[in-house]
Amino acid sequence: VTPKSILKDPISLVSHEMSQLANNIGSLIGSGHPTLNRIGAYYFESQGKKIRPLMVLLLSRALSEIPIEQRNRIKIDDLDIPDQPVYPGTKSLTAIFKDPVGPLTPLKILHGISPNIILDPLTKPHETLPEFDYKRGILPKQRRLAEIVEMIHTASLLHDDVIDDSDSRRNRPSGNIAFNNKMAVLAGDFLLGRASVSISRLRNPEVIELVSTSIANLVEGEFMQLKNTIFQPNVDLIENDTKIIPQPTGKVPVDIHEYSVSLPKNQTITHEQNVEAAFEYYIHKTYLKTASLISKSSRSAAILSGAQDDVIENCYQFGRNIGLCFQLVDDILDYTQTSEQLGKPGLADLQLGLATAPILFAWKENPELGELIQRKFKNKGDVELAINEVYKHDGLNKTKILAQEYCEKALGNLRAVLPESDSRSALEFLTNAIVTRTK
Numbered sequence: 001v002t003p004k005s006i007l008k009d010p011i012s013l014v015s016h017e018m019s020q021l022a023n024n025i026g027s028l029i030g031s032g033h034p035t036l037n038r039i040g041a042y043y044f045e046s047q048g049k050k051i052r053p054l055m056v057l058l059l060s061r062a063l064s065e066i067p068i069e070q071r072n073r074i075k076i077d078d079l080d081i082p083d084q085p086v087y088p089g090t091k092s093l094t095a096i097f098k099d100p101v102g103p104l105t106p107l108k109i110l111h112g113i114s115p116n117i118i119l120d121p122l123t124k125p126h127e128t129l130p131e132f133d134y135k136r137g138i139l140p141k142q143r144r145l146a147e148i149v150e151m152i153h154t155a156s157l158l159h160d161d162v163i164d165d166s167d168s169r170r171n172r173p174s175g176n177i178a179f180n181n182k183m184a185v186l187a188g189d190f191l192l193g194r195a196s197v198s199i200s201r202l203r204n205p206e207v208i209e210l211v212s213t214s215i216a217n218l219v220e221g222e223f224m225q226l227k228n229t230i231f232q233p234n235v236d237l238i239e240n241d242t243k244i245i246p247q248p249t250g251k252v253p254v255d256i257h258e259y260s261v262s263l264p265k266n267q268t269i270t271h272e273q274n275v276e277a278a279f280e281y282y283i284h285k286t287y288l289k290t291a292s293l294i295s296k297s298s299r300s301a302a303i304l305s306g307a308q309d310d311v312i313e314n315c316y317q318f319g320r321n322i323g324l325c326f327q328l329v330d331d332i333l334d335y336t337q338t339s340e341q342l343g344k345p346g347l348a349d350l351q352l353g354l355a356t357a358p359i360l361f362a363w364k365e366n367p368e369l370g371e372l373i374q375r376k377f378k379n380k381g382d383v384e385l386a387i388n389e390v391y392k393h394d395g396l397n398k399t400k401i402l403a404q405e406y407c408e409k410a411l412g413n414l415r416a417v418l419p420e421s422d423s424r425s426a427l428e429f430l431t432n433a434i435v436t437r438t439k
């Protein structure tokens with residue numbers, strides 16, 4: 001039976017880890033330059049939703065409820081992370097020119113611990129293990145994974161606010177405004193560099209490959225958004241969904257992007273085909289831009305727990321479905337919420353020329369909107385007309401229904417492979433909360 005307090009506050013199950021998140025990230029991102037330190041830490045200072053690390057931690061905890069007999073043995077190396085170097089702040093000029101990463105510390109082997117025992121020795125194995133950490137079952141690498149995911153996400157936000165020319169984020173001036181474009185871009189790159197060090201220190205080739213691929217996916221998704229190829233004549237390649245297939249070695253899954261010609265060449269394309277292709281493009285773009293990070297880190301959390309293949313696959317699909325759901329809701333909120341409510345610019349997508357699900361649903365009913373979409377709503381009155389059409393054709397409700405479908409699929413993935421537990425209930429609660437959120 002799940003206590004009501006946990007359902008009210010699913011975060012309480014991982015509050016210990018969540019409370020350390022900012023501090024731990026802080027120790028991973030120091031640089032030799034004070035200004036770079038300030039910008040790098042800037043987005044972590046204000047309260048973001050931290051939904052991604054929360055998901056990774058709760059999923060890791062729920063995975064630890066799977067009986068040991070149904071899991072692969074966890075390699076002893078996977079019980080620990082090599083010591084993270086402590087990065088120096090800028091105390092003197094010499095610090096600036098020193099390599100702050102320092103030499104790699106060899107893997108610490110934990111002696112005397114049965115590989116079958118799932119425990120949480122924290123990142124400092126010499127410390128005495130508190131009883132509650134032992135029971136919680138979140139492995140140090142899974143916790144580090146949660147930190148890495150938040151670092152990558154934050155790096156992408158620094159870049160996104162430059163690309164979108166935003167003026168606010170988390171109720172504060174965005175990085176590009178508080179500093180400037182050049183510094184915001186470099187700070188994002190720096191965070192990515194630091195995240196890469198931490199990824200490599202996870203010392204698990206499959207996880208390293210997955211998380212690194214998600215960085216590339218973010219950029220691919222952002223690029224697809226920038227270059228909406230299907231609305232450009234003579235370009236008829238549509239990227240299909242990303243599939244993860246085992247390599248011949250059977251060890252490290254790699255991503256392949258399958259391309260298929262969705263729009264027939266030199267033929268008249270019907271309106272229905274055009275809309276269908278646009279949705280296909282939009283969903284794949286959304287997968288890459290938003291869902292890939294959470295789906296690949298969910299997969300990684302499962303791998304680190306020693307889970308079997310069907311569990312790993314369902315965790316991956318869970319992340320994919322919840323990520324798609326998250327962005328669909330984001331695309332609704334862009335229409336319905338004010339900048340004050342969001343803490344970032346509202347009604348931004350149409351002004352940026354972006355055709356998201358609500359307007360695609362309206363276009364399905366009114367083919368004439370195709371021209372507006374194609375010219376990225378840049379003529380006078382286009383944005384206002386598009387908004388009217390979205391409401392007229394119920395575009396927001398239709399998007400919500402689609403988001404709910406992905407939410408249901410995500411819940412199905414959890415229930416398929418995770419035993420009932422507080423952590424699973426909390427994950428289900430969080431999954432539902434993503435649909436009903438208002439910011």
Ligand code: FPP
Pocket residue numbers: 152155156157159160161163164166188189192215218219222289290344
């Ligand atoms: C927010 O979308 C942005 C993303 C989910 C990803 C952005 C990715 C890049 C800028 C590519 C570069 C990536 C890295 C890792 C440096 P949004 O603009 O729709 O949301 P918003 O309303 O929160 O701004």
Ligand code: MG
Pocket residue numbers: 160161164166
């Ligand atoms: Mg943006």
Ligand code: MG
Pocket residue numbers: 160163164
């Ligand atoms: Mg953007």
